Amino acid sequence: MIQTFQRTLPHGITLSCRAAGQAGRPLMVFLHGFPEGAFIWDPLLEYFAQPEHGGYRCVAPNLRGFEKSSAPPEVEAYRAHLLIKDILELAALEGPDGRIDTLVAHDWGGAFGWGLANAHPARLDRLVIINSPHPGTFLRELRDTPAQREASAYMTYLSRPDAEQLLAADDYRRLWPFLTTPEASRDWLTEPVKAQYREVWDAGLTGACNLYRVTPLKPAAPGEAPRIFPNPPRERLTVDVPTLVLWALDDVALLPGLLDGLQDFVPKLDLKKVPGATHWIVHEQPQLVMREIEAFARRPGAAAQ
Secondary structure: OEEEEEOOOOOOOOOEEEEOOOOOEEEEEEEEEOOOHHHHHHHHHHHOHHHHHHHHEEEOOOOOOOOOOOOOOOOOHHOHHOOOOOOOOHHHOHHHHHHHEEEEEHHHHHHHHHHHHHHHHHHHEEEEEEOOHHHHHHHHHHOHHHHHHHHOOHHHHOOOOOOOOOOOHHHHOOOHHHOOOOOOOOOOHHHHHHHHHHHHHHHHHHHHHHHHHHEEEOOOOOOOOOOOOOOOOOHHOOOOEEEEEEEOOOOOOOOOOHHOOHHHHHEEEEEEEOOOOOOOOOOOOHHHHHHHHHHHHEEEEEOOO
């Protein structure tokens, strides 16, 4: 059964959370992306809370700026290190010794998952990334690959000053196409699921759009000069914890070139490519996602539970 609750963190941010499983068990944290909310993880929360599938304490927060979580209006409040702090403080309240056994992250959640694994590896046993580009390969592809810059052009639209007003107009007429690209199966987008999305979006979109406004990793807007991308030192890009990357190959926004050279940054990498699936693979093929995560968690060489 899914539990819902509000958790106020020591630094004052409140996260609305969904959870399953017994407190005190090894902690599995799930991070959603845009334009999602924590509800997308419900089947996985219930699955991994079951004793035969690990008996985890499973917690999925709504990221700051989403659903009923705190939504500071300032763009600077959405810097990656601040959202990573939210996750770490939540883990300190929910997990044994403040550790995260397994962090599962999709889309924007993955950006914070990569960052947490790099900066705080002692707090994390294993990482699962679902269609979220590693910052090292994303920097390279934005800089060197016109096709990826074109595929990422939506990021400049979502960072417009009026983006949230445009997205909310006419019952979110401009948002639904994000979920229903021609390549995507629409069978999962039922009326009850649409109602869950509307509930997240009705709470406000400014926080979500601020993620796009604050990031330097996006193409130049039309009429802007070409962007000069940051060049972080390698030690800020390496991830040494065991990592499963589950990648749907029909993702129209994140092209397969983002996987090239990934092992140079993630030496303990397990890469699973999924043909015939899109960016919304968590909705489209939840059973496959659960199987792959469970197999990874049980595999010798992935940090033992």
